[in-house]
Structure formats: C-alpha cells, structure tokens
Amino acid sequence: FGRNSDAPxxxxxxxxxxxxxxxxxxxxxxxxGGGAGAAxxxxxxxxxxxxxxxxxxxxxxxxxxxxxxHDLPGGKVTTVLPFTVEALAEAMPRVxxxxxxxxxxxxxxxxxxxxxxxxxxxxxxxxxVYKPLITPLVAAARDAGARAINGIPMLLWQGVYSFEWWxxxxxxxxxxxxxxxxxxxxxxxx
Numbered sequence: 001f002g003r004n005s006d007a008p009x010x011x012x013x014x015x016x017x018x019x020x021x022x023x024x025x026x027x028x029x030x031x032x033g034g035g036a037g038a039a040x041x042x043x044x045x046x047x048x049x050x051x052x053x054x055x056x057x058x059x060x061x062x063x064x065x066x067x068x069x070h071d072l073p074g075g076k077v078t079t080v081l082p083f084t085v086e087a088l089a090e091a092m093p094r095v096x097x098x099x100x101x102x103x104x105x106x107x108x109x110x111x112x113x114x115x116x117x118x119x120x121x122x123x124x125x126x127x128x129v130y131k132p133l134i135t136p137l138v139a140a141a142r143d144a145g146a147r148a149i150n151g152i153p154m155l156l157w158q159g160v161y162s163f164e165w166w167x168x169x170x171x172x173x174x175x176x177x178x179x180x181x182x183x184x185x186x187x188x189x190x
Contacts, residue, residue, distance in 0.1 A: 003165055006039035009157035011047070014097070017149050018124045025096040025124075026051040030083070030104075030113050033061025036128055037101030038068075045069040045078065053091050055081040057102070085115050092118045098141075100127040105135035113137045121145035128154065133184065156180050 014022055027049050031037040033056035042065075044052050052069070056062035059082055066078045081087040092114075104110045106129050114137065119125070125141035125148035133150055141148035156177055163171040 003161075004039055005158035005161045005165075006036055006154075007043035008161050009154045010040055010043055010099075012157040013149075013153040014126065017126075017153055018097070018147060020097070020124070022047040022049050022097075025049050026053070026094055027097045027099060028053045028055070028088075028091060028095045029099050029101055030055050031100060031102030032056055032065055033058055034101060037062075038065045040099050040101055040128075041065055041069065041078070042072065045072050050096075051079070051094065053079045053081060053095065055083045055088070057083050059083070088114055089118055092120070092123075095123065097124045097126060100125070100129065100135075100137055103129065105129045105137050106131055110136070112140075116140035116144070119144035119146055123147075125149070127151065130155065133188070152180065152184065 011022055014020060022044055027044050029037055029041050029044070032041045032054035037056070041052065041054055054062045054066055059080070062080055066080045069078050081091055098114065100113045102113055104113045105127065119141050121144060123141060123146040125137060125146055127135045127137045127148065128151040129135050130151040133152070135150060138148040138150055159176055160171040160173055
C-alpha cells in the first residue's frame with residue numbers, strides 16, 4: 001500500500017499550531033501544482049474547507065489539480081487564480097490560511113511567494129519551507145502581525161505517522177520532537 005504523510009501531517013499541524021480545523025477555513029495554496037501542493041489541496045477539499053483557492057506559476061498544472069478535486073467527498077468549489085499580483089490582491093481579503101507549497105524562499109534572491117503588502121494580521125501563514133527557518137514569507141507575515149510558521153511542525157508529524165505505519169505501534173513523539181529540535185539547533189549553529 002502507498003501512503004502519503006503530507007495530508008495527516010498538514011491537518012495535525014494546522015490544528016496544533018493555529019488551533020483551527022481546516023474545514024472552517026478559507027485557504028489559499030500557492031504552489032498547488034506540485035506534489036506537496038496537490039496533497040494539501042486534496043486534503044483541504046476532502047475536509048470540506050470553506051473555500052479553496054489554488055494558484056501556481058504554471059497555471060495549467062494547478063488547473064489539472066483542481067479538475068481532480070470536483071468528485072472528492074466533501075469537495076468544495078475550487079477557485080484557480082493566475083499567479084499575479086492583481087489576482088492575489090483580489091483574493092487575499094477573504095483568505096484565512098495561506099499555505100506556501102512553492103520552493104520560493106529557500107534561496108537568496110527568490111521572488112516573493114506573495115506580495116508582502118497583501119499580508120494582514122488576520123492571516124495565518126504556513127510556509128512548508130523550513131530552510132531557512134525564517135523564510136522571507138514567514139518574516140513578512142510576522143511583520144504584518146499575522147501568525148506564521150515554517151514546515152518543521154509538519155516534518156515532525158509526517159515522521160510520526162510514517163513511524164506508526166511502518167512499525168505498527170505508537171510513535172515516541174516526545175523523543176522525535178526532541179531529536180528534531182536538536183537537529184535544527186545543530187544546523188543553526190553550523
């Protein structure tokens with residue numbers, strides 16, 4: 001059997017880090033045309049989120065993902081946006097959660113995931129990127145007064161679910177969290 005730890009890891013992270021359920025949120029997913037983005041879009045649709053807005057630098061990729069969501073149980077009408085400032089500016093006021101599934105922010109000189117001036121205090125920002133730990137998107141969201149996290153919590157929960165699937169027993173979450181935190185500290189010190 002094949003399994004994907006992105007979906008349960010994502011749901012658990014949103015619940016624990018933001019104290020919200022995906023089904024209650026209006027969600028924007030930049031980078032929804034790739035593997036992690038498609039997984040996030042799918043689980044958001046299956047959970048019946050209030051609204052799902054997908055965007056990607058290559059519009060045809062995100063249109064393909066959106067087409068697969070219509071027949072899912074709980075699937076909501078999905079909006080596909082071009083990856084433009086104008087389209088994002090129009091959508092952002094109604095968005096609760098932004099989930100960056102692009103690789104933007106990993107390298108110095110990357111363009112912005114979203115124009116930073118569009119970020120508002122009511123937004124929750126979940127940047128799946130975790131290298132660097134504070135990406136330009138996370139920093140901009142925090143500067144705007146929004147709550148923002150990187151992908152480290154999801155990495156933990158992906159590991160927890162994978163461990164339980166592989167070994168058929170409860171994962172040692174506290175030990176895994178401590179090991180992950182130690183690895184992050186070691187990487188920061190290097």
